[in-house]
Amino acid sequence: MANDAQSVEGITRAYDEADLARAIQAYKFFYPTVSGAAIVKGNEQIGLIPNEVFATLDCGPEQLVFTANSDTPYGPILLDLAVGPLVIDLPPGPLIVCSMDINQRWVADMGLPGPDGGNGGKHLLVPPGYKGALPSEGYYVHHASSNRQIVGVRSLPVHGNVAEAKARLTTVKVYPLDSKAPWKEPRWIDATGKQQDTTPAAWETNEAFWKVLHDTLQKEPAYEGYRAPYGDLAALGIEKGKPYNPDKRMTAILQRAATEGNAQMRAQSFFDRRPDRHVWPDRQWEWASLRFEDGDFNTGGYVDLGAREKWFYQAIGASPAMFRRDTKAGSLYWLGLRDAQRQMLDGGKRYRLKVPLPVPGKLFWSVTVYDTLTRSQIRTTQNRAALRSLFELSTVSGDSVELRFGPDTEDDSDTPGIQTIPGRYWFTYFRIYGPEAAAFDGSWKPGEIERIS
Numbered sequence: 001m002a003n004d005a006q007s008v009e010g011i012t013r014a015y016d017e018a019d020l021a022r023a024i025q026a027y028k029f030f031y032p033t034v035s036g037a038a039i040v041k042g043n044e045q046i047g048l049i050p051n052e053v054f055a056t057l058d059c060g061p062e063q064l065v066f067t068a069n070s071d072t073p074y075g076p077i078l079l080d081l082a083v084g085p086l087v088i089d090l091p092p093g094p095l096i097v098c099s100m101d102i103n104q105r106w107v108a109d110m111g112l113p114g115p116d117g118g119n120g121g122k123h124l125l126v127p128p129g130y131k132g133a134l135p136s137e138g139y140y141v142h143h144a145s146s147n148r149q150i151v152g153v154r155s156l157p158v159h160g161n162v163a164e165a166k167a168r169l170t171t172v173k174v175y176p177l178d179s180k181a182p183w184k185e186p187r188w189i190d191a192t193g194k195q196q197d198t199t200p201a202a203w204e205t206n207e208a209f210w211k212v213l214h215d216t217l218q219k220e221p222a223y224e225g226y227r228a229p230y231g232d233l234a235a236l237g238i239e240k241g242k243p244y245n246p247d248k249r250m251t252a253i254l255q256r257a258a259t260e261g262n263a264q265m266r267a268q269s270f271f272d273r274r275p276d277r278h279v280w281p282d283r284q285w286e287w288a289s290l291r292f293e294d295g296d297f298n299t300g301g302y303v304d305l306g307a308r309e310k311w312f313y314q315a316i317g318a319s320p321a322m323f324r325r326d327t328k329a330g331s332l333y334w335l336g337l338r339d340a341q342r343q344m345l346d347g348g349k350r351y352r353l354k355v356p357l358p359v360p361g362k363l364f365w366s367v368t369v370y371d372t373l374t375r376s377q378i379r380t381t382q383n384r385a386a387l388r389s390l391f392e393l394s395t396v397s398g399d400s401v402e403l404r405f406g407p408d409t410e411d412d413s414d415t416p417g418i419q420t421i422p423g424r425y426w427f428t429y430f431r432i433y434g435p436e437a438a439a440f441d442g443s444w445k446p447g448e449i450e451r452i453s
Helices: 002-006 008-047 162-169 208-217 223-237 248-270 306-313
Strands: 054-058 074-080 085-088 094-102 104-112 121-126 140-143 147-154 174-178 187-190 332-338 350-356 360-372 385-387 399-404 418-419 425-435 449-450
Touching: 008 074, 008 147, 008 208, 008 223, 008 248, 008 306, 085 094, 104 121, 104 140, 147 162, 162 306, 208 248, 208 306, 248 306, 385 418
Parallel strands: 054 187, 121 140, 399 418
Antiparallel strands: 054 074, 074 147, 085 121, 085 174, 094 104, 094 147, 332 425, 350 399, 350 449, 360 385, 360 425
16 A cells, blocks of 8 residues: 555545545535626626616526525615725615625625614625725624625515515615715616526536636635635635636546535535434424524534535525524524425425414415425426415415425415426425514424325
8 A cells, every 4th residue: 555655646546536625625615606606697697787787576487596485576786896885775664685795605684684673774885905984873884705795685575565565675775985986876677587597507517617716716805714715726726816727637626526516515405414404303394504603604613514515505695684593583494305204305296285374473484396406496387486475375264274286286276386397306495584483492383295195
């Protein structure tokens, strides 16, 4: 073994294995960054322009967005803080707003889950490295870690009024802190129904992943907290300020790392072995997020990388408000991957889910079905991926409601259901908005997803 380690073949193999291991780790760590770049590209695809054009969107199966939902209209906003600090001026009202950087690091919660508590206010996004004077009062100040900001605004459809909720999105104002800075008031477009892909699916298993990552690094100031992961990239030849030019050997390693890294994240996401994943010991329901302390997957002593990888393979964005496990949480997410027999949910089979009523939420609740391949809302001829208490389930009554899932589910069925795709697996998120104590203490639980023979 010693002689082998010192041979040309042994040394070559050792370097290849070390670089592959480093590349797989870097792939998983920077997956949120590449996914963040995909969000920007996918929104630009439908007409958004940073600082200039924003959108309203009643999200549906037409949009490929990791675990997005149609519970509330969205207001996707792309900002570029290279112009200086920008103000997001919110009116009072039922708005849920989150800003994140290009790495999908949490920057700010605003609106109902933020410091203004839905009462309106001026939120100031400050670019990295900014040295100018900042106001001492009158603003909620948030320091960003990249110039490009992905701001997601959601407007609650009170009493099911979607038109009113979409109109409320356009009352959000954005302008520079410096009133003398060049600025034209942004305009809003309606992107509802437009074909869109904000996912990195086209790049995630090939070398293009690394090209997108390299391009993203060139456009942003380096983030101090990523010095060690940047070192991994530099060892692979990917570095800020230097061209992307891997040789044949490194190209093969990067390609293999994308394939294997993606397979590892997929296993972690859909075949998780962690004992802390289950919400209750007698149900298959899992926590959508394995961490709840903050929006950055921190524990007392370390960053929970496994939880971070699982979340960002399935979803986008992360904030303290999304992950809290108490009645102060704005919303609660449970993940359904398996039926009562612990089998994956098969699009060619029929299932039912019994939901006890009332569901313990001050606002509303929903069940949304996603395709495991796209991690986006399932797209079928039915063109519906969700059953929502404000809409499809608004007239249900009694002690419970039974929901159906299967390839032959029809819109005119007496039992509300969602059509699935034969030959494809699916999963679901059960969401409660304004969750109450019974959703956390175990006194209320949804039933199991049961296969119907």
